[in-house]
Amino acid sequence: MARVLMKGNEAIALAAIKGGVDAFYGYPITPQNEIPEYLSKHLLANGKVFLQSESEVSAINMVYGAAGAGKRVMTSSSSPGIALKQEGISYIAAAELPCVIVSVMRGGPGLGGIQPSQADYYQATRGGGNGDYQLIVYAPESIQEAVDVMKDSFNIADYYRNPVMVLVDGLIGQMMESVDFDYPVKERKLPEKDWATNGIINHPGRRNVANSLYLDPALLEQHNFKLQAKYNQIKKNETRFELVNFDNPEYVIVAYGTMARICRSAIEMLKKDGIEVGMIRPITLFPYPEKAFDQIPKKAKGILTCELSMGQMLDDVLIANNGRHKVGFFGRTGGMVPDPEEIVDAIKSFNERVVK
Amino acid sequence: MLEVKYEKSKGLTDTKLSYCPGCAHGIVHKLVAEALVELDILDRAIAIASVGCSVFSYQFFNCDAQQAPHGRACALATGAKRVLPDNIIFTYQGDGDLASIGIAETIHAANRGENITVIFINNAIYGMTGGQMAPTSLIGQKTTTSQDGRNQPNHGNPIKISEMFATIEGVAYLERVSVYDPKHVLNAKKAIKKAFQYQKENRGFTMIEVVSTCPVNWGMTPVDAMKWAKSDMEPVFPLGIFKDKGAE
Ligand SMILES: Cc1ncc(C[n+]2csc(CCOP(=O)(O)OP(=O)(O)O)c2C)c(N)n1
Numbered sequence A: 001m002a003r004v005l006m007k008g009n010e011a012i013a014l015a016a017i018k019g020g021v022d023a024f025y026g027y028p029i030t031p032q033n034e035i036p037e038y039l040s041k042h043l044l045a046n047g048k049v050f051l052q053s054e055s056e057v058s059a060i061n062m063v064y065g066a067a068g069a070g071k072r073v074m075t076s077s078s079s080p081g082i083a084l085k086q087e088g089i090s091y092i093a094a095a096e097l098p099c100v101i102v103s104v105m106r107g108g109p110g111l112g113g114i115q116p117s118q119a120d121y122y123q124a125t126r127g128g129g130n131g132d133y134q135l136i137v138y139a140p141e142s143i144q145e146a147v148d149v150m151k152d153s154f155n156i157a158d159y160y161r162n163p164v165m166v167l168v169d170g171l172i173g174q175m176m177e178s179v180d181f182d183y184p185v186k187e188r189k190l191p192e193k194d195w196a197t198n199g200i201i202n203h204p205g206r207r208n209v210a211n212s213l214y215l216d217p218a219l220l221e222q223h224n225f226k227l228q229a230k231y232n233q234i235k236k237n238e239t240r241f242e243l244v245n246f247d248n249p250e251y252v253i254v255a256y257g258t259m260a261r262i263c264r265s266a267i268e269m270l271k272k273d274g275i276e277v278g279m280i281r282p283i284t285l286f287p288y289p290e291k292a293f294d295q296i297p298k299k300a301k302g303i304l305t306c307e308l309s310m311g312q313m314l315d316d317v318l319i320a321n322n323g324r325h326k327v328g329f330f331g332r333t334g335g336m337v338p339d340p341e342e343i344v345d346a347i348k349s350f351n352e353r354v355v356k
Numbered sequence B: 001m002l003e004v005k006y007e008k009s010k011g012l013t014d015t016k017l018s019y020c021p022g023c024a025h026g027i028v029h030k031l032v033a034e035a036l037v038e039l040d041i042l043d044r045a046i047a048i049a050s051v052g053c054s055v056f057s058y059q060f061f062n063c064d065a066q067q068a069p070h071g072r073a074c075a076l077a078t079g080a081k082r083v084l085p086d087n088i089i090f091t092y093q094g095d096g097d098l099a100s101i102g103i104a105e106t107i108h109a110a111n112r113g114e115n116i117t118v119i120f121i122n123n124a125i126y127g128m129t130g131g132q133m134a135p136t137s138l139i140g141q142k143t144t145t146s147q148d149g150r151n152q153p154n155h156g157n158p159i160k161i162s163e164m165f166a167t168i169e170g171v172a173y174l175e176r177v178s179v180y181d182p183k184h185v186l187n188a189k190k191a192i193k194k195a196f197q198y199q200k201e202n203r204g205f206t207m208i209e210v211v212s213t214c215p216v217n218w219g220m221t222p223v224d225a226m227k228w229a230k231s232d233m234e235p236v237f238p239l240g241i242f243k244d245k246g247a248e
């Protein structure tokens, strides 16, 4: 397939089909509606399942049922809707079921607005659900990267038996770009889904159960140790980031998704002004690319965290930096998207932006 | 020679049931298990356990199972049934789970005519959490959160699930039964079997509401509890077939 011009949300939907999705369950919310709209047409036409649920609470629990049945299943939503899904996400993570959740962030808190935002970083990486669980979180910066990540996400989810979140903002969802759907995904030897609750007829002699209840605290602790070991594996194997203009940077920006795109332009503008600025662009938010921070030159003057929020990834930057450099913050929020010039100014006035 | 007169159903595992002595949950488990065996659908059945005293039913039914968050059983059942249309999928839910926190999931599954079976245990109380008021608690019924008795101005009237669901087009079979004597147990079995038979025939949503008991939180002996179910619950929750698309 040659490159095609597509809207972000539709490209994500098509990539899900290429990734082998069997079923979609979701509830309408702006700015992600093109995902279910596209899938409603194309999944049903191909004998797959599409169902508009009565709520996000229901949608994520339908995902639980279908994931437990051993199928490739996804949902998509935006900020207040993802908030409602947190209960189900915690159960799915606890029961170790694979699924993919697309989160197209809009401004918050509350009903907030419908313009692009990155204020759901905590929601994605810290979760609103109960207990010690983690999602594998991808934060692509372009439609092409969203497509590539989306295609791979079902394999990752199946491989680790863990929910994967693809986190974009409304800008990536709504803009158009030319994309190629044919880049190959990494080959993974996927284990048989011998745990699927699809009837004993499909696995004679064994009852399969999808469950998250362990009333015995000793057993529940063991279960948590097992989950933690898996998250450590994921940290070891799946951490992804990109280093931009990292030859000899005077300052380093840390930004992901749409904000990273804006920072790319700012970095070019700063170059013209004779200021070399590098960028760490996390592609996975969990696992967070802490190791990338080891590559920041000792003599760098500081790290500027740039987000479409009041400073959420900033926590992870501070942890990863571990006191080595001055850390500053620049953020716009509520759906306001900065021009590259604002980032240029923020670097030039770095000392006023230092938080630690 | 000794003859085996009574055997545990093959539809139940060897795990000891966790229900209190004399609780109707145990009787209904047996009826469901027998129905699955007699219809020869146990090996393609998936039980969706809910949150309540029956939370461990995923350990009791001798088939695959999923354990749902509180109230979400019908959503899990929908998700699974849509991708596994040839399997037999049923939920087993209490009145707090189905009629309170999970009412939306249940109504919409019914309205879509999901081809699943719901076993609804109405014991007019929250059993597992220690006897709080349920949406089905009777007027005047004393619970730990309605200590002077449920009253209409404050709490509303007991919610009548079967009456409500009878108005929903997607419902194929709906009967309210009880298990307070052998005659009623036999009828309950017949109803449960019919619901699963309908699912086998892809007829749509089926639900059996069981007027059940909670001797422990009602503060009664099992025998008195059965009597109270008949004398006090049945007038509010009359038994009978509320919908039968097969008979129409
Ligand atoms: C989200 C959530 N809220 C509350 C609870 C606590 N809880 C456990 S069981 C239950 C009520 C169960 O009552 P019912 O459905 O009537 O079943 P029974 O125990 O009577 O069989 C509640 C409120 C929970 N587990 N999850």
Ligand code: SF4
Pocket (backbone or CB within 6 Å): B018, B019, B020, B022, B023, B024, B025, B053, B123, B127, B128, B213, B214, B215, B216, B217
């Ligand atoms: S608490 Fe009530 S409903 Fe629960 S098992 Fe005991 S008697 Fe049955």
